Amino acid sequence: MVVAELAQYVATGLLVGGVYALMSIGLALIFGVMRVVNFAQGDFMMLGMYLTYFYALAGVDPLLGALLTIPPFFVLGWIVHRGLLARVTGGGDPQRQMDAQLILTLGLSLVITNATTMILTPTPRGIRTAYATQAFTVGPILLNEARSYAFAMALVLAAALWLFLTRTDAGRALRAAADDPEAASYQGIDVRAMHGLAFGAGIALVAAAGGLLATYYPIEPSVAVNFIVLMFVAVVLGGLGSIPGAFVGGLVIGLVQSLTLLALPFQLQNTGVFIVFLLVLYLRPQGLFGRRARTV
Amino acid sequence: MSLRIGRLAVTVLLILVAAAALVVPPAPAAEDVKIALVAPLSGRWARQGQLKKMGADMAIEEINSQGGIKALGGAKIVLREADAGDSVEKAVSAAQRVLTREKISAGIGSWLSSFTLGVTEVAERLQVPWLTLSYADSITERGFKYTFQTSPVSSVQAEQALELVTELAKKNNRPIKKAAIVGDNTAATVFFFKPLREKLLAAKGIELVVDEVWTPPLADATAIAQKLRATQPDIVFYGATNFPDSIQVLQKVKEFSVKAPIQGVGAWLVTPEYVKTLGKEMLDSIQTVVATHPMKGQEEIVKRFTQRTGEPFMTQDPLCTYGHVWLIKEAIEQAKSADPKAIRDALAKIDVTSGPAATSFYPNRIKFDERGRRVGATPLIVQWQGGEPFTVVPTAVATRPVAWHK
Numbered sequence: 001m002v003v004a005e006l007a008q009y010v011a012t013g014l015l016v017g018g019v020y021a022l023m024s025i026g027l028a029l030i031f032g033v034m035r036v037v038n039f040a041q042g043d044f045m046m047l048g049m050y051l052t053y054f055y056a057l058a059g060v061d062p063l064l065g066a067l068l069t070i071p072p073f074f075v076l077g078w079i080v081h082r083g084l085l086a087r088v089t090g091g092g093d094p095q096r097q098m099d100a101q102l103i104l105t106l107g108l109s110l111v112i113t114n115a116t117t118m119i120l121t122p123t124p125r126g127i128r129t130a131y132a133t134q135a136f137t138v139g140p141i142l143l144n145e146a147r148s149y150a151f152a153m154a155l156v157l158a159a160a161l162w163l164f165l166t167r168t169d170a171g172r173a174l175r176a177a178a179d180d181p182e183a184a185s186y187q188g189i190d191v192r193a194m195h196g197l198a199f200g201a202g203i204a205l206v207a208a209a210g211g212l213l214a215t216y217y218p219i220e221p222s223v224a225v226n227f228i229v230l231m232f233v234a235v236v237l238g239g240l241g242s243i244p245g246a247f248v249g250g251l252v253i254g255l256v257q258s259l260t261l262l263a264l265p266f267q268l269q270n271t272g273v274f275i276v277f278l279l280v281l282y283l284r285p286q287g288l289f290g291r292r293a294r295t296v
Numbered sequence: 297m298s299l300r301i302g303r304l305a306v307t308v309l310l311i312l313v314a315a316a317a318l319v320v321p322p323a324p325a326a327e328d329v330k331i332a333l334v335a336p337l338s339g340r341w342a343r344q345g346q347l348k349k350m351g352a353d354m355a356i357e358e359i360n361s362q363g364g365i366k367a368l369g370g371a372k373i374v375l376r377e378a379d380a381g382d383s384v385e386k387a388v389s390a391a392q393r394v395l396t397r398e399k400i401s402a403g404i405g406s407w408l409s410s411f412t413l414g415v416t417e418v419a420e421r422l423q424v425p426w427l428t429l430s431y432a433d434s435i436t437e438r439g440f441k442y443t444f445q446t447s448p449v450s451s452v453q454a455e456q457a458l459e460l461v462t463e464l465a466k467k468n469n470r471p472i473k474k475a476a477i478v479g480d481n482t483a484a485t486v487f488f489f490k491p492l493r494e495k496l497l498a499a500k501g502i503e504l505v506v507d508e509v510w511t512p513p514l515a516d517a518t519a520i521a522q523k524l525r526a527t528q529p530d531i532v533f534y535g536a537t538n539f540p541d542s543i544q545v546l547q548k549v550k551e552f553s554v555k556a557p558i559q560g561v562g563a564w565l566v567t568p569e570y571v572k573t574l575g576k577e578m579l580d581s582i583q584t585v586v587a588t589h590p591m592k593g594q595e596e597i598v599k600r601f602t603q604r605t606g607e608p609f610m611t612q613d614p615l616c617t618y619g620h621v622w623l624i625k626e627a628i629e630q631a632k633s634a635d636p637k638a639i640r641d642a643l644a645k646i647d648v649t650s651g652p653a654a655t656s657f658y659p660n661r662i663k664f665d666e667r668g669r670r671v672g673a674t675p676l677i678v679q680w681q682g683g684e685p686f687t688v689v690p691t692a693v694a695t696r697p698v699a700w701h702k
Contacts, residue, residue: 005522012518114338122342124539126573133550133578144518144551216547218540218573222339222382226513226540254515261519266510267481 004140009258011141017254018151019213023227024234024246025158026205032241033178033198034089035098039105041206041231042224043112048073048207049214049223050120056127056214063149066211070204077203081196084108089195109224116221124220132216150212157208158247161201165243174198178241233277239287248288252276326364326371329634331624332394332424333375333617334405334415339382340512340538343567344407344613349377350605351614352404355621355652365625367632373625380406380415387411391418400424401634402624404617408537409435409450409483416443425640427623429587429616431484431562436667442640444664446616446623446657447587448673450487453561456675457488457585458496460689461531461559468700472530476506476556478520478545479535485509488561492533505529512538514545521548524556534560534584543573550578557700560584563612566678566685571608576683581699583679583688586612588619588657591676591693597652609684619656626653658693 027041048069055065088100131145165171176184177194185191217223234253238245253273260272280288333352335345356373364370378394380387387406394400395418402425406415409432419426420440428435433449448456465472475497479485489509497504505527508520514536524532532554536542542565549558565584590598590610597618601610623646628634631642647663654660663671677689679698686696 008522009519012516016516117338117342122338122346124343124569124573126543126569128573128575133547135551142552144548216544218543218569220340220343220539222342223540225340225382257515258519266508266514266519269510269515 006262007139008141009262010255011138011143013255013258014251015144015147015151015254016257017251018154019147019209019250020227020230020234020253021247021250022154022157022209022212023206024231024238024250025161025243026202026209027231028235028238028241028243028246029161029198029205030202031235032243033174034085034195035241036085036089036101036199037105038202039102039228040109040112041202042228043109043116044073044077044203045206045210045213045227046116046219046221046224047112048210049217049219050116050125051207052211052214053125053127053219062127062129062211062215063153066153066208066214069207069211073207074200074204077200078196080108080203081199085199086192086195113221113224120221122221124218126218127214129215144216146216150215153212154209157205158243161205161243170197230273233273237277237280237287239289242287242289245287245289252288326369327634328372328374329365329368329401329628330374330376330398331621332391332400332403332405333377334380334387334391334394334403334411335377335407336381336387336411337377337379339386340540341380341382341408343539343569344564345380347567347607347611347613348404348407348617349375350601350607351617351619352377352621354601354604354614355618355625358652359621359625365628365634367629368634371634373621376400380408380411384410384414388414388418391415395419395422395424399634401628401636402427402639404428404620404624406430407613409487413483416440419443423640424636425624425627425643427620427643429612429620431587432487434483434487436669440668441644442636444643444668444670446620446662446670446673448675449669450484450561451491452673453585453675454488454491454496457533457559457561457677458492458500460677461557462500462502464698464700465530465557470530470700472500472502474505474527474529475502476508476524476527476529476532477504478506478508478524478532479510479561480512480514480537480541481509482512482535482537485535485537485561488535489533506532510541512536512541514538514541517541517544517548520545521552521554524549524554525552529556532556532558534558534565535562537562537564539564539567539569543570546574546578546582558582562586563589563678566611566680568608570680571683576680579680579683581679581681583677583698584685585675586678587673587675588612588616589676589678589685589687590615590695591658591687592695593693594655611685615656619653622651622653622656623648623662626651658690 030038051069052062052065056062134145135142173189174194177191181191234249235246238249256272256276335348337345360372364372378390380390404427406412409430412428412430420442425442427444429447431450436445477489506523563586598610627639627642631638648654649661676687678685679688688694688698
């Protein structure tokens with residue numbers, strides 16, 4: 001019985017962590033390539049949730065809808081990079097650029113949240129799916145269907161990103177631009193275009209994560225605040241900028257949140273996460289995947 | 297030549313002055329009376345702020361179209377809303393801003409008890425009378441002179457809700473032996489759970505088998521559902537004010553086939569978006585204790601509300617705020633002044649039993665005791681039936697008979 005209970009907590013933690021992982025790799029990709037801390041990442045996730053909701057209203061299954069958020073959000077990310085971020089990245093005094101980036105992404109986050117509140121009203125919306133309240137039974141363990149599908153898709157998308165980065169020329173160019181922008185540009189790599197690609201892909205990934213989340217989580221303009229801190233923790237935990245690190249970081253957060261409940265009351269659920277976070281930073285300041293920190 | 301022109305000019309001037317003297321000067325237009333609404337209009341409780349504003353707007357439109365405040369020569373009421381956001385700090389600074397920028401006669405807010413505790417401190421300091429629907433006992437336990445609480449306080453709600461559910465369960469041959477407490481740690485919920493946990497349940501011989509409280513947002517509700525399934529309580533006392541948290545818990549309760557009846561605390565459990573997100577079948581027979589809800593005889597108000605807002609039904613938040621605006625109007629009529637102190641004194645003495653203000657609350661009487669609590673305030677029980685929440689208790693004002701959980 002105790003083993004079954006423990007297994008249920010582990011399974012739940014991993015399922016929750018899967019979506020955290022997908023949310024976090026977009027953030028890690030953007031930081032790894034551009035050195036931009038994107039505070040608006042959660043807001044793009046929220047927009048991804050809304051788009052999936054509108055797809056669902058048009059009759060598209062939300063799991064497919066989540067995938068269909070990728071192309072428009074890639075374009076949106078690319079436009080945001082070209083129109084806004086490109087002005088404060090890629091050269092100049094690093095300290096001033098960092099300040100400008102922080103203010104820009106924070107401002108962007110405020111504008112997106114409030115514009116969404118104005119246009120779509122604060123009324124929460126939800127996608128009603130049968131799988132949100134059904135579970136696969138594996139022995140004594142119940143695996144929520146919506147979360148299981150979301151977990152599987154998160155794995156597929158993370159694997160696709162990994163393949164893209166390691167097996168394609170564009171992916172290699174992206175990594176080169178991340179490792180050493182100057183040397184990359186000597187090799188004929190358009191670093192600015194690579195930044196646009198990274199930002200677009202990072203936004204598209206988090207929008208897809210939002211779409212998956214929307215299959216079991218209500219959508220409202222302020223939903224980002226529930227997740228943005230966890231995303232940052234996952235990214236730092238895994239080693240700043242490391243994509244496998246962020247993925248593992250996300251899984252660890254889900255797992256710790258769940259397992260904390262075995263020993264601590266609900267009110268201290270996130271305390272476990274932050275204790276692990278502090279421990280990791282204390283014992284391994286570069287994060288779990290630190291050796292590859294600041295690379296993708 | 298120049299002399300004639302001069303004379304002409306003087307004559308014209310004299311005529312103009314005489315004409316001006318003959319024209320009766322218009323009565324100075326009655327100055328608008330400004331009232332503040334500090335409610336969450338952004339962040340995770342924004343929906344509740346939006347509902348409150350709908351109620352305030354409706355009352356103000358009615359008052360102004362019926363000739364405004366008669367004692368002030370038909371003065372119109374205008375609303376100054378301020379966004380309480382999603383934290384006590386934001387709520388307090390919003391109150392500070394709205395109350396110091398211009399002369400505000402009275403205020404309403406701020407939905408979440410935790411916010412109201414902060415906002416009423418500002419109102420007390422600036423001596424502006426404040427009406428609130430928040431439930432927490434502590435709001436009117438601080439000796440404040442400017443705070444008026446129309447809702448029955450949380451501890452009273454807990455007592456009455458427990459009385460009701462034990463009686464209903466007994467009638468249905470399913471006596472309550474085990475209870476669960478599940479909810480967040482916002483002030484109203486805390487004050488509802490506290491007496492249950494400390495004395496009320498034990499006094500009835502009910503065992504508390506699950507006691508899970510969290511700080512919003514809730515990451516995942518699996519552990520809660522698991523505990524409920526393992527302990528099989530006969531009733532779940534439920535307080536998840538944050539919508540995503542509540543949806544997660546209710547979805548998990550279904551997924552884990554937990555069969556216990558759910559008794560909530562607060563109107564957050566009966567908003568239209570629950571039907572859209574969960575479907576009406578899942579909600580059937582879930583009930584909640586609220587400060588007010590449309591009662592028998594209020595069909596006309598509900599109709600006006602649904603027509604002007606497009607909302608499918610009316611709930612506590614707009615109804616309470618609607619009543620509050622009418623109550624402020626009533627107090628101004630009695631005070632014959634828009635001065636905050638005079639309105640505060642009028643509210644302290646007020647005793648109304650009819651009109652839109654009184655009928656918005658149960659029982660239909662508004663009189664405050666020395667602490668600022670409404671005398672005799674009694675909660676209502678509202679239950680989901682067929683995708684709509686109906687008042688089911690007390691029977692005298694119920695719009696549907698109560699149905700016990702199957």
